[in-house]
Amino acid sequence: MTNFIRLSILLLFRLLCWCLVTSSFESSNIIFGLVVCVLIPFGDFRKLQLKALIPELLLTLRLPFDMLKESIQLILIQHPIDLFVHEKVSSRTRNGSRFAEFLDLFRITFTPMSLVLRRIDIDQWRVHLVGSSQSDYDQNVRDTL
Structure with a gap:
């Protein structure tokens, strides 16, 4: 459960950065940003x-x-x-x-x-x-x- 929370926080942070960089909070941009966030390698988020x-x-x-x-x-x-x-x-x-x-x-x-x-x-x-x-x-x- 803790790993899921850590993964979720990491994805939300990446998505927030994506939306701030693109200056758009439209649903299509959020969906595209989520796909990009999932494709970026995660590293070891268990150490968070x-x-x-x-x-x-x-x-x-x-x-x-x-x-x-x-x-x-x-x-x-x-x-x-x-x-x-x-x-x-x-x-x-x-x-x-x-x-x-x-x-x-x-x-x-x-x-x-x-x-x-x-x-x-x-x-x-x-x-x-x-x-x-x-x-x-x-x-x-x-x-x-």
């Missing part, structure tokens, strides 16, 4: 740890809202600067499977203002962010006061 995977999937559902928010912020930046930061890998990812690690990486990279460059060690990602210069920030703060 559901305790780590379910919270990562729930956090991934928040991505479209974060993407829209960051897109608007990116439009409003007048003088962008590049920032390089180290972001912690979630504890569920460290203790979970490679699929949970992929979801953590996907969540960071999906938004327009951040991009994972590499994994420094087991605890940290090196992330490139687009930020606003400090003078723009100070000006915006003065304008709001």
